[in-house]
Amino acid sequence: MNNSTNGFDEQRLADFKRIVEGYLLSVVCICGLLGNALTCIILSSRFMRTSITNIYIFALSCASSFVLVGFLLTHGIRATFHAEVFYCLIFTRIFPIHVTCLLIQIYLTAAVAFDRFILICLPFCSQKWRSPKLAIYTVFSICAFSMLYCIPFWFEFTLVKEYNQTNIRVSRFGSHRLFRLIMRKYLYFIFVFLVPLSIILICKILIIKNLYLIEKRKRLLGTSLKRNRSSNAINFLLLSIVFLFLLTQIPYFVFNVLYSWYGSILMRNLLARQYLVINNLLSVINASATFILYAFFDKKFREVSKYFLFCRPLPANFDARNTALRLLSRNFTLSKRRSTMNSSYQWSTYVNNNPTDSTKNNLIVLNTMPANF
Numbered sequence: 001m002n003n004s005t006n007g008f009d010e011q012r013l014a015d016f017k018r019i020v021e022g023y024l025l026s027v028v029c030i031c032g033l034l035g036n037a038l039t040c041i042i043l044s045s046r047f048m049r050t051s052i053t054n055i056y057i058f059a060l061s062c063a064s065s066f067v068l069v070g071f072l073l074t075h076g077i078r079a080t081f082h083a084e085v086f087y088c089l090i091f092t093r094i095f096p097i098h099v100t101c102l103l104i105q106i107y108l109t110a111a112v113a114f115d116r117f118i119l120i121c122l123p124f125c126s127q128k129w130r131s132p133k134l135a136i137y138t139v140f141s142i143c144a145f146s147m148l149y150c151i152p153f154w155f156e157f158t159l160v161k162e163y164n165q166t167n168i169r170v171s172r173f174g175s176h177r178l179f180r181l182i183m184r185k186y187l188y189f190i191f192v193f194l195v196p197l198s199i200i201l202i203c204k205i206l207i208i209k210n211l212y213l214i215e216k217r218k219r220l221l222g223t224s225l226k227r228n229r230s231s232n233a234i235n236f237l238l239l240s241i242v243f244l245f246l247l248t249q250i251p252y253f254v255f256n257v258l259y260s261w262y263g264s265i266l267m268r269n270l271l272a273r274q275y276l277v278i279n280n281l282l283s284v285i286n287a288s289a290t291f292i293l294y295a296f297f298d299k300k301f302r303e304v305s306k307y308f309l310f311c312r313p314l315p316a317n318f319d320a321r322n323t324a325l326r327l328l329s330r331n332f333t334l335s336k337r338r339s340t341m342n343s344s345y346q347w348s349t350y351v352n353n354n355p356t357d358s359t360k361n362n363l364i365v366l367n368t369m370p371a372n373f
Helices: 002-043 052-081 084-121 123-129 132-149 151-155 177-221 229-268 270-288 290-297 299-309 318-353 358-367
Strands: 157-162 165-170
Touching: 002 052, 002 270, 002 290, 002 299, 052 084, 052 132, 052 229, 052 270, 052 290, 084 123, 084 132, 084 151, 084 157, 084 165, 084 177, 084 229, 132 151, 151 177, 177 229, 229 270, 229 290, 270 290, 290 299
Parallel strands: none
Antiparallel strands: 157 165
16 A cells, blocks of 8 residues: 555656646746846846946856756756656766856845845945955855855765666765765755845845835925936846745745755655755746846846847937946935035034924935935
């Protein structure tokens, strides 16, 4: 009875994986690879590569492309064509690269959130902590850290020949108690789960809170100034990227934490294995969504996309308009810094000699804050 039940569960799992990982995951992977390729081409063009934010998104799109290739090779092809021999041949080589790219993707998402946090919540520090050189250095540092962290995973699995058949088995190194304890439990929980997730959540909450307070106090002031639409669109874009990451990756993190504690016992449960299949699909959706989100929120990205895809000419003043916006943004930030310092000093002097309402004082000082470009 037990054997028949196990056979029935395995058949159900195979059918479930063929639909979810074989068909859905493969289609999303192919579409995501095309979208990420277009995103990289457009962001590397002379029209888009000057933005610091675009440097992080370009790197994130590259890492996501490698993640999609890994999922397609190790899950999509295997589930669609029952390519077990092919899977065994490539798994030990693809798996550590795939894990490395997943870690790079996680920390690049955290870097995007932290970069926007500095720009919105600490505008006076943005000139010091935000530059193309520093962004490139951050990307390479994340890649170097991820490669070093994932070195032990190259030795976790091995190929074993049994009855003229090659099978994947956990190696002696991978099954060692110290490896399971350090790499699969404590270091994973700290460096893959706790640190990046904390950065993303804290930055996201503070960004939303700061944007809400700015809008609320502007309404109280009754100011007629409108926020820069392009900056507003980029804020929504990056918040959407972070939100989608949290929505698709938290279930995966939860599963990996449970697996680190329960080990292979967890994989004996049919629901747990189906849950893992769904998590793989969610990870693929997260890695494929950058182009769609960019095209939806960023008008400049849409214009450049039409230029590349449909050979449509850009607006006549496109280059001049964007150059002027960058210069105005830079000059406006610098001038606002000076005016904030001067107005704060003048206002404090006035307040010392003329008692006024503290609420009005706070609102006027807030009105001198630089806009979020």
